[in-house]
Amino acid sequence: MAAVYLYFGFGSITMLFKTITKENFRNMIEGIMENNEVIGPKSRDRDTKGAKIYRFLKLNSFDELEMDYTRSYSSPKNYFLPFKEDLATYDLQDAGWEQEIRYTIHPRIIVGMRACDINALLKLDQVMLKSQYPNPYYSARRRNTVIIGLDHEPLEDCFCRSMNTDTAFHGFDLFMTDIGEKYFVVINSDTGYMILNRFDSREVGEEDQLLYKEVRGRIESKFKSQVDITIVPELMDLEFESDVWKRWGDKCLSCGSCAMVCPTCYCYGIEEDIDLNFDKATKRRFLYSCNLLDFATVAGGHNFRPEAHIRLKYRYYHQFRGFVEAFNQSLCVGCNRCGKACLAGISPKAVIDDLIGTEKR
Numbered sequence: 001m002a003a004v005y006l007y008f009g010f011g012s013i014t015m016l017f018k019t020i021t022k023e024n025f026r027n028m029i030e031g032i033m034e035n036n037e038v039i040g041p042k043s044r045d046r047d048t049k050g051a052k053i054y055r056f057l058k059l060n061s062f063d064e065l066e067m068d069y070t071r072s073y074s075s076p077k078n079y080f081l082p083f084k085e086d087l088a089t090y091d092l093q094d095a096g097w098e099q100e101i102r103y104t105i106h107p108r109i110i111v112g113m114r115a116c117d118i119n120a121l122l123k124l125d126q127v128m129l130k131s132q133y134p135n136p137y138y139s140a141r142r143r144n145t146v147i148i149g150l151d152h153e154p155l156e157d158c159f160c161r162s163m164n165t166d167t168a169f170h171g172f173d174l175f176m177t178d179i180g181e182k183y184f185v186v187i188n189s190d191t192g193y194m195i196l197n198r199f200d201s202r203e204v205g206e207e208d209q210l211l212y213k214e215v216r217g218r219i220e221s222k223f224k225s226q227v228d229i230t231i232v233p234e235l236m237d238l239e240f241e242s243d244v245w246k247r248w249g250d251k252c253l254s255c256g257s258c259a260m261v262c263p264t265c266y267c268y269g270i271e272e273d274i275d276l277n278f279d280k281a282t283k284r285r286f287l288y289s290c291n292l293l294d295f296a297t298v299a300g301g302h303n304f305r306p307e308a309h310i311r312l313k314y315r316y317y318h319q320f321r322g323f324v325e326a327f328n329q330s331l332c333v334g335c336n337r338c339g340k341a342c343l344a345g346i347s348p349k350a351v352i353d354d355l356i357g358t359e360k361r
Contacts, residue, residue, distance in 0.1 A: 015169075016187040018201040019208050025176075025183060028199040029111065030062050037108040039079060041069040056110065067112060067178075071155055075117050075263035075337065076110055080124070080141045083260075083287050087137070087270075090281040103136050109146040116158075116333040118149050118172050119165035120263035126327045127266060146191055149175035151215070154223050159349055160334035161220070162227040179211040227349050228356060229320070229330060235355050236321035240313075244354050249309020251344040256289030258315070258338035258346075264331045265289070290315050316351060 020028070032038055038059045043052040043066055054069040056076045091098045121142070128138040149172045160166045168175060173192030176183040185201065187193050204212075259265040269288045274281045288295065291312060296305040305311045323331035332348060339347030 016193065017204045018185050018187060018196060019179075019182045019204055020185055020196065020199060020201045021182045024199045024201070026062050028195065029065065031199070032109055032195070033059065033062070037106065038111060039076070039108065040065040040111040041072055042066060043069070056112075059111075065111060067150065069112065070152075071114075071158075071335065071337070071340075073337070073341070074261045075120060075335070076113055077117070077120060077124070077263045078287075079108075079110060079145070080121065080138055081128075081266060081287060085137060085285055087283045087285050090283075092279050092281060103140040105140045105144040107144050107146070109148065111148045112150045113147055113172070114152055114335075115149060115168040115175075116160040116163075116165045116335045117263050118147065118168040118175075119160075120333045120335075121147075122171040123264050123323075123327070123329065123331055123333070124266060125171075146195070147172040147174075148192075151175070151177040151219060153219055154225075155336075156224050157336045157339060157347070157349070158223070158334060159225040159227045159336065161223045162225075162229060163330060163332055163334035165333040166220075166223070177212055177215055179208060179215055182208075184208055184212040184215075225336075225349060227334070227352055229352070231356070231359075232320045232330075232352060233324045235359060236317050239355050239359060240317075242355065242358055244351070244358050245309045245313040248346055248351055248354070249307065249312045251346055252291065252308040252312050253344055254291050254293050254308050254311065255343065256292045257341040257343065259289035259291065260287070261337040261341045263333060263335060263337070264319075267295070290318070312346075316348075319348075320352075 029038060039056050040059050041054045042057045042059070042064050044055050044057070045053040047053055052066075052069075054066065054072045055074060056072055056079065059065055088099050088101045091100070124138070125142070128135040129142065149168055154160070154166070170188055173187075173189040174196060175186040175188065177185075184204070185196060187196060259267065265287070267288045267290050268285050270283065270285055272281060272283050290296075290305075291308075293306075294303070295311065297303045305314065319331045323329065334348075336347060336349070339345075339349070
C-alpha cells in the first residue's frame, strides 16, 4: 500500500461525485496515516446509561475509527481553536528581548465530521478569516487540514435542520454518505480529488444515485426536533426584559460547560506567564465563556454582568441576534451539545420555545 503525502492545492472546485468501496476507503486512510496525523471519532468512555461517549482524537490505526458514532461530546472545533495555545514566547535579556511566534501546522486530516460541524467551521471562518483582523493561528490550522465529512441519521434532540446546517455544500474536501458496500462521495477540493483518485474511486452509476437518494430521504425523515427561528432575532429584542431569562438564569450554574462543547463559541482570554528567574515569558490565549462569573469584570472590580440570568441572556443574544446582524446567519448550528452537557438541563430549544410561548401569550 502506497503512503500518501498531503499536498494542498488552490482551493475548491466544481462539485464532483464519485464512489469508493469501504475496503478502498480503509486503504486510503491507512495510506494517509503512514505520513500524516489522522484525527477521527473514538469512544473514550460511557455515560450513566451505558452509551458510548465519543471524542475526536488522533488515530493510531484504522480500527480505532468509529464511523458509526452518534455525536462527539465536544466538537472538532478545538483542533482549530485549542482550549489553550501559546501566541508568543519571549527571551528576556539585559539589553532587550526577543520574540518568537510560530504559525506552522503540519498537514493533517480529520475524518468523520458531521455537516453541522462543517457549517460551524464556516461560521467561525467569517470571524477568524474574513474579518478585519484575521487570526493567523486559526488560518494556519484551517488551511493545513483536510476535512472528510460523513452523513448520519440525526439524534432525537438534534435540530440542525431547523438551522439549515444538516447539509454541507462547501467547507470540506470530501463528504461521504454510506450507501451499503461503498460510500457516495462529494468532492469539493482539488486536494480531495487527488487523494480519492489514488484509491480506485469509481464514477457514480444509476444504482448509486438511487441508493444515495434513498439514504438522504431516510435521514431527512428522521428529524424530530424542530425550532422555529424565523422570528427569533426580533424576539431577542422584544423579550429582552422578559421573565424567561430570570427563570432559566436561576437554573444556570455559570459553569461554562455549554461554551466548552459548543462548535461555534469563540470567546477567549489572554494571560502572560513570566518565569521566576525573569528570563522567559509566554503569552497564552485560552477559550472562555460569557457565562462565567468574571467574564464582564473590568479593572477596578466592577462587573457589568453580575447575575447569571443576564449572562445567559447575552449568550443567547449573541447566538441568535448579534451574529445574525453581523453575518446574516445564526451562530448556533443545532447540534444540542450544550443541552446535553448542561448540568441544569438548559437547552436552546427549551429556551426559545419558552420565549415564543411568552410572546404569543
